[in-house]
């Protein structure tokens with residue numbers, strides 16, 4: 807069957823530019839033949855990680871829901887804002903909760919990191935910071951990343967990137983990532999035979 811990709815916009819904001827970037831990536835993945843599950847962090851409401859809460863009640867529903875969506879995909883794309891040159895607390899908190907599950911859902915999954923920001927750097931420092939917990943958990947973070955600068959004016963009305971060069975670069979990154987996932991998933995299937 808087709809590859810299943812979870813594409814997650816990692817901001818809670820209704821007008822999130824990262825949600826818009828996630829939608830565009832989802833469209834590009836569908837065009838390339840993948841089966842896409844598009845989501846935002848708004849769907850996975852969860853409290854701040856608290857060891858006492860975990861001991862008493864286990865994982866909150868939002869974390870369990872995110873775990874389930876991760877388990878159902880072959881790979882995921884995270885579109886995350888950059889806060890103070892690092893990972894937004896919402897994103898780190900979700901990673902911390904989900905990382906408590908066994909088997910650990912982030913392990914061995916391929917991931918592509920993208921970001922959108924009103925700045926001219928496009929939130930790229932946040933993505934470098936995001937690699938640390940994900941790689942620690944064994945996620946195969948794709949070497950290339952994509953950051954959209956001036957994101958508040960970066961989209962056309964139909965959700966494409968205003969800059970044709972950036973649009974092309976995003977499509978190349980997304981399709982190269984998908985090819986890698988496809989080759990790897992096929993290889994693993996051959997090994998299991």
Ligand code: FNR
Pocket residue numbers: 817818819821822823824825887888889890891892922923924925928929
């Ligand atoms: C920001 N923002 C920001 N942007 C950036 O490029 N580098 C940064 O270090 C920060 N730091 C930062 C800290 C905090 C606390 C906030 C609230 C915001 C701006 C951020 O990129 C902007 O709000 C984006 O629009 C957030 O992404 P969404 O919500 O549009 O997806």
